[in-house]
Amino acid sequence: MDTRSHLAQADLAPLLATYVHLSGDRPLLETYRPYITGPWAFHEATPEMLKEALYDRLATLLDDLHAGRRHAARPDRATLHEIMNTCVGQPVPDEYLPLILHDIGVDETAPLDVSWRTPPERARLDRFKVLIIGAGESGLCAAIKLRQIGIGFVMVERNDHVGGTWYENDYPGCAVDTPNHFYQYSFEPNHDWSRYFSPAREIRAYLDRCADKYGIRPLIRFRTEVLALHWEDSSSVWSVRLRRSDGVIETLRVQAVISAVGHISIPSVPSLPGLDEYEGPRFHTSRWDHSVALNSKRVGMIGTGASGMQVGPSIIDEVASLSIFQRSAQWAIRNPLYFSEVKPGKKWALKNVPFYANWYRFQLFWASADGLHPKLRVDPGWTHHPLSLNAEHDAIRQSLVDHLTEQLEGDAELIRKAMPAYPPYGKRMLRDNHWYRMLKNPKTALVTESIERVTREGVRTADGVEHPLDVIVFATGFQASRLTWPMEITGRGSVTLRERWGEDDPRAYLGMTVPGFPNLFLMFGPNTNLAHGGSAIFHSECQTRYILLALRELIESGSDSLECRPDVHDEYNRRVDDAHAQMVWTHPRVSSWYRNSSGRVFSLSPWRLLDYWDMTRHFDPAQYRIERTSA
Numbered sequence: 010m011d012t013r014s015h016l017a018q019a020d021l022a023p024l025l026a027t028y029v030h031l032s033g034d035r036p037l038l039e040t041y042r043p044y045i046t047g048p049w050a051f052h053e054a055t056p057e058m059l060k061e062a063l064y065d066r067l068a069t070l071l072d073d074l075h076a077g078r079r080h081a082a083r084p085d086r087a088t089l090h091e092i093m094n095t096c097v098g099q100p101v102p103d104e105y106l107p108l109i110l111h112d113i114g115v116d117e118t119a120p121l122d123v124s125w126r127t128p129p130e131r132a133r134l135d136r137f138k139v140l141i142i143g144a145g146e147s148g149l150c151a152a153i154k155l156r157q158i159g160i161g162f163v164m165v166e167r168n169d170h171v172g173g174t175w176y177e178n179d180y181p182g183c184a185v186d187t188p189n190h191f192y193q194y195s196f197e198p199n200h201d202w203s204r205y206f207s208p209a210r211e212i213r214a215y216l217d218r219c220a221d222k223y224g225i226r227p228l229i230r231f232r233t234e235v236l237a238l239h240w241e242d243s244s245s246v247w248s249v250r251l252r253r254s255d256g257v258i259e260t261l262r263v264q265a266v267i268s269a270v271g272h273i274s275i276p277s278v279p280s281l282p283g284l285d286e287y288e289g290p291r292f293h294t295s296r297w298d299h300s301v302a303l304n305s306k307r308v309g310m311i312g313t314g315a316s317g318m319q320v321g322p323s324i325i326d327e328v329a330s331l332s333i334f335q336r337s338a339q340w341a342i343r344n345p346l347y348f349s350e351v352k353p354g355k356k357w358a359l360k361n362v363p364f365y366a367n368w369y370r371f372q373l374f375w376a377s378a379d380g381l382h383p384k385l386r387v388d389p390g391w392t393h394h395p396l397s398l399n400a401e402h403d404a405i406r407q408s409l410v411d412h413l414t415e416q417l418e419g420d421a422e423l424i425r426k427a428m429p430a431y432p433p434y435g436k437r438m439l440r441d442n443h444w445y446r447m448l449k450n451p452k453t454a455l456v457t458e459s460i461e462r463v464t465r466e467g468v469r470t471a472d473g474v475e476h477p478l479d480v481i482v483f484a485t486g487f488q489a490s491r492l493t494w495p496m497e498i499t500g501r502g503s504v505t506l507r508e509r510w511g512e513d514d515p516r517a518y519l520g521m522t523v524p525g526f527p528n529l530f531l532m533f534g535p536n537t538n539l540a541h542g543g544s545a546i547f548h549s550e551c552q553t554r555y556i557l558l559a560l561r562e563l564i565e566s567g568s569d570s571l572e573c574r575p576d577v578h579d580e581y582n583r584r585v586d587d588a589h590a591q592m593v594w595t596h597p598r599v600s601s602w603y604r605n606s607s608g609r610v611f612s613l614s615p616w617r618l619l620d621y622w623d624m625t626r627h628f629d630p631a632q633y634r635i636e637r638t639s640a
Contacts, residue, residue, distance in 0.1 A: 010353070010354065010357075011068075012068045012071060012072070013064050013065065013068040014354065015353070015354040015357040015358060015361075016064045016067055016068060016354065016358060016362075017060075017064050017354060018352040018353065018354025018355050018357075018358075019352075019354055019355045019357075019358035019359075019362075019365070020050045020053070020355065020369065020372075021041075021045075021050075021053050021055055021060060021063065022045050022048075022050075022053055022095070022096050022097070022098070022368075022372060023096060023365055023368040023369040023372055024063060024064075024067060024358070024362075024365065025037070025038070025041050025045075025063060025095065025096070026092045026093075026095065026096040026364075026368035027067065027362055027363070027364050027365045027368055028063065028066060028067045028070060029084070029088070029092055030081075030082070030084055030089075030092060030364050030368070031070060031074065031081045031082060031363060031364065032066075032070055032082055033082030033084060033088070035084075035088050035091060037066075038091055038092065038095045040059065041055060041059060041063070041095065042095050042098075044056070044059070045095060045096070045097075045098040046098045047097070047098045047099065047376070048096075048097035048098060048099070048372050048373075048375045048376035048380055049344075049346070049372075049376050050346065051345050051346070052098055053098075067362075071362065074363075081363065086106055089106060089109060089110075090103055090106060092368070093105060093106075093109060093371065096368055096371065096372055097371075097372055097375040097376070097380060099375070099380060101375065104619065105379075105619055107623075108619055108622060109367075109371060111626075112195065112367055112370065112371065113364065113367050122154070122157065122158075122196075123154070123158060123554060123557040123558055123561060124158065125158070125561065125565070126561070126565060127565050129564050129565055133564060133567070134159060134160065134161070134564070135161070136264075137160065137161065137264050137265075137564055138161050138162065138163060138263045138264055138265075139155060139160060139161070139162040139163070139263060139264065139265045139266070139267060139560070140162065140163050140164075140165070140235075140247065140249055140261065140263040140265070140266045140267070141155075141162050141163070141164040141165070141267045141269060142165055142235050142266065142267065142268045142269060142270055142496075143165075143166060143173060143268070143269035143270045143271070144164060144166035144168075144171040144172070144173065144220070144225075144229050144231075144269075145171075145172060145173015145174055145175070145176075145216075145269060145271065146172075146173060146175070146216060146545065146546055146549060147173075147269040147271065147532040147533055147545075147549040147552070147553075148164065148166075148173070148267070148269030148532070149171060149216060149219055149220055149225060150194060150546070150549045150550060150553045151267050151269060151532065151549075151552075151553045151556065152164055152223075152225045152228070153194075153196075153219070153223045153225060154553050154554075154557055155557070155560075156223065156224065156225070156228075158557060158561075160557075160560060160564070162228070163228075163230065163261065163263065164225070164228055164229045164230065165229070165230045165233040165234075165235060165251065166229050166230070166231050166232075166233065167232065167233065167234045168231065168232070169231045169232050170231070171216055171217060171220045171225075171226065171229065172212075172213045172216050172217070173269075173271065173274070174271065174273060174274060174295075175209055175212045175213050175216060176213060177274070177295050177296070178209060178294065178295050178297075178316070179209060179210075179297055179299075180294045180295070180297040180316060180319070180320050181297075181319075181320055181323035181324050182319035182320055182321075182322065182323030182324075182442060183208065183209035183316070183319055184206055184207060184208045184209060184319060184442075185206055185207055185209075185212055186206065186315070186439070186440050187206075187377055187542070187543070187544050187545075188205055188206060188346075188373045188376070188377055189202040189204070189205060189206060189207045189211075190202065190205070190359070190366075190369060190370060190373055191370060191373040191374060191377060191544045191547070192212075192544045192545075192546055193215065193546060194219065194546060194550065195370075195547075195550060196550075197219055197222070198359070198366055199215055200356050200359035200360045200366065201356055202351055203350060203351065204348070204349060204350055204351060205346040205347070205349055205351060206344075206346070206347050206348075206440070230253075231254070232253070232254035233251055233252070233253055233254065234251065234252045235249060235250070235251055235496050236250045236251065236252055236258070236496065236497070237249070237250040237496065237497040237498070237499070238250075238266060238496065238497070238498045238499065238529075239499045240499060240500050240501060240526065240527060240528075240529075242501060242638075243638075244262075244638075245264070245527070245528075245569035245570045245636075245638050246262045246263060246264055247262070247263050247264070247265070247266050247528065247529070248260060248261075248262055249261040249262070249263060249266070264528060264569075265528040265529070265530070265560060265563070266528065266529050266530070267530045267532060267556060268493055268496075268529070268530070268531050268532065268534075269532040269533070270493060270496075271532070271533040272487070272490075272491075272492045272533060272534075272538070272612065273486075273487040274487065275487055275488040275491065275494065275495075276293040276295050276296060276483070276485075276486075276487060276488070277485050277486050277487050277488045278293055278483050278485060279311070279483070279485055281460055281462065281463050282461070282462040282463065283462040283463040283464055284463045286463065286464065286465050287463045287464070287465060287466075287467075287481065288465050288466065289466075289478060289479050289480055289481065290479075290480050290481075291480070291481040291482075291483070292481075292482065292483070293482075293483045293484075293485070294316040294317070294320060294482060294483065294484050295316070295487070301480060303324055303327055303328050303480060304327045304328070305327075305328070305329045306328055306329055306479040306480050307328070307329050307330045307332070307467075307477060307478050307479045307480075308324065308328045308329075308330070308331050308332070308478065308479065308480045308481075308482060309331075309332045309333075309334065309467065309468055309476060309478040309480070309481045309482070310331065310332070310333050310334065310481075310482045310484055311334045311460070311481065311482070311483050311484065311485060312334070312335075312336070312483060312484035312485040312486065313333060313335045313336075313337075313338065313339055313484070314339060314436075314439075314484060314485075314486055315437065315439055316484045316486075317333070317484030318339065318341060318439045318440075318442055318444050319442050320482065320484060321333060321444065321447050321453075322442050322443040322444055322446070322447040323442075325447050325450055325452060325453065328452065329452070329479075330452050330453075330454065331447075331450075331452055331453050331454070332454045332456055332468075332476050332478065333453065333454065333455050333456060334456045334460055334468065334470075335426070335455060335456065335457050336459075337429070337430070337431075337600075338426065338427050338428060338429040338430070339429060339436060339439050340409055340429050340433050340434075340436070340438055340439065341409075341413075341438075341439045341440060341441040341442075341444050341445070342409060342412070342438050342439070342440060342441060343412050343440075343441045344440060344441075347440050347441070347442070374543075374547075374618065377542040377543060377544070378539070378541065378542040378543030378544070378547075378617070378618050379543075379617045379618050379619055381434075381541055381542055382541055382617045383401075384398075384399065384401040384402050384405065385398065385402065385434050385541055385592055385593040386398065386399070386591050386592060386593075387399070387591050387592070387593075387596075388400075391403075394406065395598070396430075396431065396432045396433075396598060397432055397433075398432060398593055398596070402432070402433070402434075402593075405433050405434075406432065406433050409433055410428070412441070412445075413427060413428065413445060416441070416445030416446060416449075417445055417448065417449060418449065420449070423448060423449070423455065426455050426457050427445070427448060427455065430598060431596065431598045431599045431600070432593050432596050432598060432599065433593075434540065434541055434593050435593050435594060435596055435598065435599035435601065436540065436599070436601045436603070437539075437540045438540075438541075438542070454476075456470060456476065458470035458471050458472045458474070459471045461473075463481070466478070468481070486602055487602075490512070490513035490514075490515070490602070490605055490611060490612075491512070491513070492510070492515045492531070492534065492535065493506060493531070494507075498526065498529070500523075500525040500526035500527070500529070501525045501526070501527070501572075502525065504525055506523065506526065509523065509525065512606075513605035513606055513611065514605050514607070514609060514611055515534070515535040515611055516535050516536075516578070516582045516611070517531055517534045517535045517536075517573075517578070518573040518577055518578040518581045518582075518632075519552075519555065519581065519621075519624060519625060520533075520534040520535050520536050520537035520552070520614070521534055521537075521552055521555065521556065522559075522572065522573040522578075522633075523572075523573065523578065524572055524573050524574065524575040524578050525572065526572065527570035527571060527572040528563070528570055528571055528572070530552075530556045530559070532549060532552050532553075532556075533545065533548070533549070533552075535611055535612070536582075536585050536610070536611065536612065536613060536614050536615070537552070537614050537621075538603070538612045538613050538614065539613070539614060540594065540603065540613045543618050547618055547622075548614075548618075548621065551621055551622050551625040551626075552625065554625060554626065555625040555626075555628060558627070558628035559571060559628050559633075561628075562628055562630055562633075562635070563635070566630075566635065566637075567637060568635045568636060568637045569636060569637050569638045570634075570635070570636045570638065571633050571634070571635045571636075572633060572634050573632065573633055573634075574632055574633060574634055577632040577633075585615055586609065586610075588615035588616065589610045589613070589615045592615055594610050594613055594615075595608075595610060
């Protein structure tokens with residue numbers, strides 16, 4: 010295909026943004042603005058004649074730029090702001106401009122990579138070692154950036170492969186629910202995703218390539234588990250107890266630790282009466298037993314969260330029957346792109362058209378995260394519906410109800426069972442993976458009676474009904490509140506992290522640092538999980554940058570320990586709680602694993618992605634106790 014033919018397969022809004030960015034033809038935005046009503050591709054309905062005109066304009070411009078007949082424009086802030094508004098079909102606050110400038114790579118106040126201000130002595134760097142725990146997406150991100158700046162590290166991974174949750178979760182239908190072109194490292198874009206929401210195997214392959222390209226894989230100690238970390242005040246090092254794959258215990262001493270284990274890694278299996286009596290195979294979705302054939306089997310699935318909603322439709326055609334045991338119904342939104350393949354022209358544009366990938370990334374940023382955030386905030390005067398927070402949120406709720414009702418074809422009993430009793434986005438919004446269509450399948454039984462006990466041959470519910478099952482699948486989530494468990498982490502004064510946090514109340518400044526635990530950094534820590542949307546990888550990059558800034562401060566200053574001040578930590582967590590009090594996740598109808606036994610939201614970030622990016626782009630030494638204890 011020629012240039013113009015490729016462009017005709019790419020999304021129009023980011024093409025328009027790219028053309029105006031490169032040409033400086035700001036008035037052209039006004040021509041197309043009425044036809045772009047939102048940030049997704051399906052929100053655009055431009056007349057064919059105008060589409061063709063844009064393809065012609067951009068193809069000619071690209072040819073002229075390549076031949077040197079023209080030079081790319083340098084749009085001013087006002088033009089960039091208008092491009093932003095038009096690209097997503099909505100007003101975007103001016104405060105997002107620094108993020109756009111950073112993403113494009115022209116913001117000199119916040120360079121893309123952390124570099125030394127005063128290069129340290131070689132001997133100092135040689136003595137300084139960091140332990141990275143976990144080789145998932147966040148651990149790999151930290152390792153890549155540490156290696157680039159020249160800070161040595163040891164990386165341990167309990168599995169025999171990189172990937173973290175994407176390696177452990179290989180159940181049928183496993184896929185990303187964040188658009189792939191945003192769920193990737195900004196410094197390593199993949200322009201060859203097969204779908205807009207790719208299956209897990211593609212995510213694993215992407216992380217594999219990153220580990221190899223940046224030389225990280227040879228530096229990882231696989232099948233090695235961290236048992237305990239102990240801070241030594243006298244020497245300002247972490248003493249680390251490891252268990253190798255052969256069972257041998259060894260001790261490692263490092264100056265800093267980055268825990269990248271996340272909080273969705275330890276499966277949660279309910280303690281059901283009689284479970285040990287069951288004679289058939291049983292397993293958790295994150296520990297899928299591929300030796301068990303499901304064809305013509307009576308399968309029982311306990312749980313209807315994210316993994317269950319992906320598993321059910323993926324196995325319904327092969328099983329004899331599927332009994333789904335539901336404690337609470339979940340909202341599921343339809344996205345027309347969920348099963349769509351990325352066209353060759355779109356891939357070409359991402360690879361070859363300057364700034365197209367940047368504007369498309371911003372479009373997804375807005376569509377899947379920050380554009381939604383204000384709609385999840387409580388309007389104190391709103392009284393229209395008990396399961397909505399404001400007018401825009403109520404419109405979302407009504408569209409979800411309409412979709413559910415239409416998909417279930419007016420089946421009143423099934424609609425009653427499948428209709429959630431909490432406000433949309435009170436739990437992470439799930440994608441409709443043909444879930445409702447599966448519920449209508451004659452082989453499916455949606456069971457809402459509570460489980461009384463597991464028997465030798467299946468499950469008995471509270472209404473006395475016996476459900477004979479050949480296989481039981483637990484889609485019951487993870488032990489999220491026990492962050493860093495089962496590692497034992499002991500800080501200053503022999504206080505353990507578990508003692509500080511209790512059983513279910515983890516807290517950290519920016520989700521990363523805890524007073525009394527020097528030189529310890531948590532990735533995907535407390536209050537950094539995203540439920541309104543967005544990309545965990547975006548957060549990982551924010552955290553990696555902040556950690557590198559902290560380590561740079563520690564190394565360049567010749568200091569030995571760095572820990573967050575208690576007052577800074579406590580004030581930040583007060584702000585987190587105050588922000589959550591205004592958001593959907595603390596609504597009285599919401600009961601979720603995001604909240605601990607006292608009702609506090611410990612897992613989720615209450616912030617927009619912009620807020621967290623802004624909080625983590627600079628490091629303020631005044632917020633930390635920085636000491637030198639060695640001679």
